[in-house]
Amino acid sequence: xxxxxxxxxxxxxxxxxxxxxxxxxxxxxxxxxxxxxxxxxxxxxxxxxxxxxxxxxxxxxxxxxxxxxxxxxxxxxxxxxxxxxxxxxxxxxxxxxxxxxxxxxxxxxxxxxxxxxxxxxxxxxxxxxxxxxxxxxxxxxxxxxxxxxxxxxxxxxxxxxxxxxxxxxxxxxxxxxxxxxxxxxxxxxxxxxxxxxxxxxxxxxxxxxxxxxxxxxxxxxxxxxxxxxxxxxxxxxxxxxxxxxxxxxxxxxxxxxxxxxxxxxxxxxxxxxxxxxxxxxxxxxxxxxxxxxxxxxxxxxxxxxxxxxxxxxxxxxxxxxxxxxxxxxxxxxxxxxxxxxxxxxxxxxxxxxxxxxxxxxxxxxxxxxxxxxxxxxxxxxxxxxxxxxxxxxxxxxxxxxxxxxxxxxxxxxxxxxxxxxxxxxxxxxxxxxxxxxxxxxxxxxxxxxxxxxxxxxxxxxxxxxxxxxxxxxxxxx
Amino acid sequence: xxxxxxxxxxxxxxxxxxxxxxxxxxxxxxxxxxxxxxxxxxxxxxxxxxxxxxxxxxxxxxxxxxxxxxxxxxxxxxxxxxxxxxxxxxxxxxxxxxxxxxxxxxxxxxxxxxxxxxxxxxxxxxxxxxxxxxxxxxxxxxxxxxxxxxxxxxxxxxxxxxxxxxxxxxxxxxxxxxxxxxxxxxxxxxxxxxxxxxxxxxxxxxxxxxxxxxxxxxxxxxxxxxxxxxxxxxxxxxxxxxxxxxxxxxxxxxxxxxxxxxxxxxxxxxxxxxxxxxxxxxxxxxxxxxxxxxxxxxxxxxxxxxxxxxxxxxxxxxxxxxxxxxxxxxxxxxxxxxxxxxxxxxxxxxxxxxxxxxxxx
Numbered sequence: 001x002x003x004x005x006x007x008x009x010x011x012x013x014x015x016x017x018x019x020x021x022x023x024x025x026x027x028x029x030x031x032x033x034x035x036x037x038x039x040x041x042x043x044x045x046x047x048x049x050x051x052x053x054x055x056x057x058x059x060x061x062x063x064x065x066x067x068x069x070x071x072x073x074x075x076x077x078x079x080x081x082x083x084x085x086x087x088x089x090x091x092x093x094x095x096x097x098x099x100x101x102x103x104x105x106x107x108x109x110x111x112x113x114x115x116x117x118x119x120x121x122x123x124x125x126x127x128x129x130x131x132x133x134x135x136x137x138x139x140x141x142x143x144x145x146x147x148x149x150x151x152x153x154x155x156x157x158x159x160x161x162x163x164x165x166x167x168x169x170x171x172x173x174x175x176x177x178x179x180x181x182x183x184x185x186x187x188x189x190x191x192x193x194x195x196x197x198x199x200x201x202x203x204x205x206x207x208x209x210x211x212x213x214x215x216x217x218x219x220x221x222x223x224x225x226x227x228x229x230x231x232x233x234x235x236x237x238x239x240x241x242x243x244x245x246x247x248x249x250x251x252x253x254x255x256x257x258x259x260x261x262x263x264x265x266x267x268x269x270x271x272x273x274x275x276x277x278x279x280x281x282x283x284x285x286x287x288x289x290x291x292x293x294x295x296x297x298x299x300x301x302x303x304x305x306x307x308x309x310x311x312x313x314x315x316x317x318x319x320x321x322x323x324x325x326x327x328x329x330x331x332x333x334x335x336x337x338x339x340x341x342x343x344x345x346x347x348x349x350x351x352x353x354x355x356x357x358x359x360x361x362x363x364x365x366x367x368x369x370x371x372x373x374x375x376x377x378x379x380x381x382x383x384x385x386x387x388x389x390x391x392x393x394x395x396x397x398x399x400x401x402x403x404x405x406x407x408x409x410x411x412x413x414x415x416x417x418x419x420x421x422x423x424x425x426x427x428x429x430x431x432x433x434x435x436x437x438x439x440x441x442x443x444x445x446x447x448x449x450x451x452x453x454x455x456x457x458x459x460x461x462x463x464x465x466x467x468x469x470x471x472x473x474x475x476x477x
Numbered sequence: 478x479x480x481x482x483x484x485x486x487x488x489x490x491x492x493x494x495x496x497x498x499x500x501x502x503x504x505x506x507x508x509x510x511x512x513x514x515x516x517x518x519x520x521x522x523x524x525x526x527x528x529x530x531x532x533x534x535x536x537x538x539x540x541x542x543x544x545x546x547x548x549x550x551x552x553x554x555x556x557x558x559x560x561x562x563x564x565x566x567x568x569x570x571x572x573x574x575x576x577x578x579x580x581x582x583x584x585x586x587x588x589x590x591x592x593x594x595x596x597x598x599x600x601x602x603x604x605x606x607x608x609x610x611x612x613x614x615x616x617x618x619x620x621x622x623x624x625x626x627x628x629x630x631x632x633x634x635x636x637x638x639x640x641x642x643x644x645x646x647x648x649x650x651x652x653x654x655x656x657x658x659x660x661x662x663x664x665x666x667x668x669x670x671x672x673x674x675x676x677x678x679x680x681x682x683x684x685x686x687x688x689x690x691x692x693x694x695x696x697x698x699x700x701x702x703x704x705x706x707x708x709x710x711x712x713x714x715x716x717x718x719x720x721x722x723x724x725x726x727x728x729x730x731x732x733x734x735x736x737x738x739x740x741x742x743x744x745x746x747x748x749x750x751x752x753x754x755x756x757x758x759x760x761x762x763x764x765x766x767x768x769x770x771x772x773x774x775x776x777x778x779x780x781x782x783x784x785x786x787x788x789x790x791x792x793x794x795x796x797x798x799x800x801x802x803x804x805x806x807x808x809x810x811x812x813x814x815x816x817x818x819x820x821x822x823x824x825x826x827x828x829x830x831x832x833x834x835x836x837x838x
Contacts, residue, residue, distance in 0.1 A: 006684045213805045217751070224755035226795070405755065406795050411803045446490075448497045456499030463509060463672050467679040 002165065003251045004204050012255065015043040019259065023184045036182055037152045040259070044159035055123040058094070062126075063158040065090055066133040070140040070147035070154075084141040088134055095130045098123055103326030122301070124310060125165040127323060129158050130388050131290055136172040138294055145173045153179060162255035166248050168266040168286035173262075182260045191445045195454060196254030199440045202461040203247030207419070209466035210412040211240045217408075219385055222394040228403035229409070230395055236413040237385050238378045242271065243416065245284065250440065269427050271377070271420070274369035277348075278339040279377060291320050314338035324384070329392065333383040340376060485833070502669055509668040513539045515576065516664055516671075517603075518551075522675040523616040525602040526609060526651050528552070540809055541577035541801040552600050555580035556589040564595040566623040568610045569630025572746065572811050573601025577801060584630075587820035592827070607631050608640045611727065612649050614734040627735055628823065629743045635765040638720050641727045721768055730778040742826065744781040745771060746819060749788070749799065751807045757791050759784055779826065786822045788812060 002008065019039055026032040049056035069087030073080045092366050101120045108114065136157070140147045148154050157175045209242035218225060218233030225233065249266035256263050273279035280288045296316040314335070322336015386392035397403070430441070443450035514536045517527045528551035529535065535553075536544045548554045553574055567573055567585050575583035585599030598621060605613075610629055618627065644648040664671050732741060745766075750758045761784070773780035786811065787798045798815030800806040811819070 006680055077588050217806050221751050221753050223750055223753075223754055224795075404795060406806065408806055409802055446493075448493050448500070451493060451497030452500045452504075455497060459501060459505040459669065459673075460508070462676050463505065463512070463669075466678065467676065467683055470730060 003162070003248060003255070004201065008318055011043075011047070015039070016258065020185050026155070029204075033182065034152055037156045037179065040161075041155050041159055044156070044164060047161040048159070048164060051124060052121070055125075058098070058126065058128060059159055059164075062091065062130060062133055063096060063155050066136055066158060067148075067151050067154040069137050071149070073137065073140050074147045080141060084137055087137055090222045091130050091137075095126060096163070098126055100322075106250055107328075123336040128167045128169055129164065131169050131287075131294075131323075132172070133158065135169070135290060135294055139172060145176075148172070148176055158425075160256070162252040163263070166245070166252070167284075168226065168249055168252065168263055169290050170263055170286070174263075178261050185258075186260065189260055192442050193254045193257030193259075193268075195442050195445075196250045196257060196440055197268045197406070198254075198454070198457055198461060200250030200252075200254060202457060203250065205465035206461060207412070207416045208243035208247055209468060210238050211410070211416055211466075213466065213468070214408065214410040214413065215240050215385070218396070219391065222391065222398050223404075224405050225398065226405040227277045227399050229407050230398045230403075232408070232410065232413060234378055234382055234395065234399070235417075237381050238271070238374070239413060239416050240419065241381060241384070242267070242420075255310070269424050271374050272370060272424050272428070274366055274374050276337065276344050276376065278340070279373055280337075287320070287323075291316050293381040295319055306456060312344045313341050313345070317341060325441040329383045329386050329389065332389075333380050336380045336383070432458050487737065502667065506667050506669045508526040509672045510534075511536050511538070513537055514667075514668050516661075518661065522620055523613060523615070523651075524620045525600055525605060525613055526750070527602055527604070535576055537576050538803070539713055540804050541812065542803070543576060543579055545580040545722070550600075552598075552602070553583065554585060554599050556586045556597075559589070559593075559596040562596070562798060563598040563621050563623045564592075565597045565626035565628055566617060566621050567597060567599040567601060567628045567630070568605070568614070568617060570605050570632065571601070571603035572632055573599060573630040574603050575599075575601065575811070575816060576603075576814045577810045578816060582816055584820045584823070587817060588823060591820065591824040593824050597628075601630060606633065607636060608644045608649060608727075609732045611734070613646045614731055618735045618739075623739065624738065625829070627741045629741065631743060631745050632748060634745060634769040635762050636724075638723060640725050645723070645726055645730060717764075717768075721772070722766060724772045725775060728772045728778055732776045732778060737777075740779060740830065741777075741783060742779045742823070744783055744819065744823060744826075745769075746783045746787060746798070746811065746815070749791075749807055750798070751797075755790055757797075757807070759788070779830070781822065781826050783819050783822050786818045787815065790818050 019036065022036060022039060023032075026035060029035075045056045045059070048059060062078065065087060069083060072083045073087075076083060087183075098120055099122055104315050136154075139145060148157075153176060156179065157170075157172055163170055215233055215237045218230060218236075222230060241249030246267040253266070264285070266284060268282040270279055270283035296312055299312040299315060300308055301312060315338075317334045318331060319334070321330045321332070321337070324330045324333070382392050382395055386395065398405075426441070443453050445451055445454060465477045514534065516530050516533050518530055529547040530549050531547070531549050533547045533551065534544075535547060545553070545555060553576065565588070567588075573584060575585075580586060583599070585597050585601075588597040589595070600617060600621070607629070614627070640649070735741065747759045747761045750760055752758050766782075770780050772783070790796050790798060796814045797807045798811055798818060800808050801810075801812055
């Protein structure tokens with residue numbers, strides 16, 4: 001079940017009502033917390049199990065491995081190295097088998113002509129919960145915090161349904177700190193959570209789904225379209241992937257908030273980034289932080305010289321690319337970002353050496369920087385979306401040769417772009433005056449104004465929603 | 478005292494909720510009035526199963542962009558009335574109804590423009606495919622009494638055998654719409670209700686059809702809005718001879734529904750699929766196409782296939798006859814280019830029939 005599934009809202013309502021009644025009935029019972037956790041675990045396993053019961057089984061196995069590994073690391077201090085490495089290896093093996101088996105088999109077949117007819121279905125959310133598990137094991141190994149003795153809490157950390165399929169990748173210490181506060185539901189949390197959920201739903205169902213129709217047409221038969229339409233299609237994909245994933249994140253963070261969890265933002269207007277380094281601080285923040293902490297730093301970070309730092313950066317982005325999907329196009333996408341990050345770092349170092357007196361940039365230069373960064377990111381998305389290198393090459397060739405073909409100035413993309421530009425300006429303006437502004441203007445639902453705006457947003461989401469088989473892009477990563 | 482405070486706070490919250498709901502409904506209804514507003518009622522004279530309300534405003538930004546008023550009979554005819562009598566009556570589905578294009582861009586309007594001496598009257602209504610049209614044809618003819626032509630639009634040559642038989646034995650059912658009284662006013666002044674209902678129906682249909690594949694990666698050609706409308710027969714008609722015979726009887730019934738001096742023209746516009754190599758694939762079932770064409774000839778009905786005209790439009794100008802700048806390409810309804818090409822083709826056919834100099838160029 002995805003968060004935009006037909007049944008998710010009744011499912012969420014049921015879980016929420018049961019949870020709320022439990023908090024009332026259990027009062028100050030000493031079993032209250034565990035019962036509430038068990039309810040959420042049951043809901044989470046129903047959530048994933050209704051798609052495929054094996055997905056729930058895999059999640060359970062991974063959770064058990066994580067739980068016992070962390071305990072063993074703490075208990076057997078002399079063998080903690082071995083245990084942590086072994087457990088991470090097992091987790092990576094599980095991820096590798098489910099996510100990359102088909103990829104390697106296809107690559108092997110392409111090279112040797114020998115193929116296999118066995119195909120493995122990717123369990124939903126596997127990349128996300130395995131990354132969560134790895135971060136927990138490494139943190140326990142690094143003694144950042146101690147292993148959690150409660151299996152119920154670890155099971156909940158691994159399976160909590162709003163973040164299960166596409167994150168955000170939450171760190172265990174943050175999660176465990178927050179579950180102790182789940183005693184009662186607070187109206188202030190519900191008020192914020194429900195609004196985040198609806199805004200996310202609007203981004204996904206209205207904007208992302210509508211534009212995706214056009215983008216799919218473009219990437220399906222690029223030779224049929226004219227150069228400008230291809231360019232518009234590629235820009236549109238930048239919008240699709242942003243609205244799709246940030247929409248999911250808003251929904252996940254919103255639902256979590258309703259239950260009392262305070263998860264950090266996963267997106268912060270990434271297309272306002274003035275350089276690629278800043279982009280990665282604004283885009284899929286939980287993944288980029290994860291890669292930095294658990295891949296880049298262990299590789300050596302920038303501690304072992306400039307050249308090594310660049311290699312580490314490149315490798316991190318390459319892995320980041322491969323994490324997104326089992327295809328060479330994702331590897332190239334990661335490589336482009338890795339190279340861009342290196343070039344930007346060299347540029348910054350050169351600039352600092354050349355101009356010791358830092359001059360403030362003019363707003364025109366800032367806008368040019370935003371446009372250049374957006375253009376580069378958009379170019380890279382071609383490889384992210386393309387089904388093959390041939391597909392990507394057809395699009396790039398079509399754009400640069402300004403080929404003739406179907407012209408389609410798709411209006412939903414224009415509408416979405418205008419909306420994003422307005423939201424970005426508002427974000428700049430509001431964030432100057434308010435701290436911790438998440439990009440979603442939260443209304444006070446106790447006022448007539450707040451309720452009216454909220455109802456209008458709900459209504460517009462339903463009326464304008466695209467009804468079709470479009471699931472979240474990141475559900476497949 | 479606490480009770481009084483509690484009751485008051487509840488009442489205050491309820492009052493706020495009512496006010497905000499009313500404000501939101503007013504706002505959303507206004508948006509819908511300009512975004513997608515269609516109000517269909519029952520056609521009591523049986524010319525068509527349903528009809529729009531007389532002089533009703535219609536807006537459509539869901540597929541294409543169009544805002545206009547239906548005529549006094551509830552059909553899409555914006556060309557000024559030329560004379561008392563109608564020369565040609567156009568019957569068809571939503572493709573002919575054409576609420577996706579501007580009122581001066583549809584086939585009916587363009588034909589009126591191309592033939593200043595003829596009055597073409599369009600009674601195309603959404604969901605009216607050939608069996609329904611033929612079933613209504615006697616009523617339509619008697620009501621409008623066109624003097625020269627009956628022009629029927631079809632986008633599908635393959636029909637369900639059972640459906641054709643139901644026309645012949647009179648068992649075909651008319652849709653019953655509960656659109657009178659309170660419900661009518663509710664829909665008229667609160668179009669939000671219709672819009673929400675429509676979305677719910679769409680979502681339910683999708684869930685029923687495809688719930689198991691909701692998690693599969695969206696495939697470009699697996700689903701489109703048009704699939705709901707096209708009424709493409711999915712069952713194989715096992716006995717082709719029986720189908721052929723029934724089709725002949727069916728078209729003979731159509732022919733007998735109107736006097737012999739009235740020419741019946743059926744024009745066919747095939748649906749296409751854009752291929753990976755950029756070519757257009759005609760989705761017509763060739764066998765059924767031949768059967769249909771032969772049955773038309775046998776029953777003295779002129780069959781016009783617009784495939785060449787529509788595909789030529791793509792080959793020479795890279796323009797697709799279906800789809801809009803706010804929908805999936807090559808899908809859904811005819812756009813203004815499709816309407817124009819078909820209107821010109823029909824004008825050519827009529828000119829050829831009457832030995833006129835072709836006016837379509």
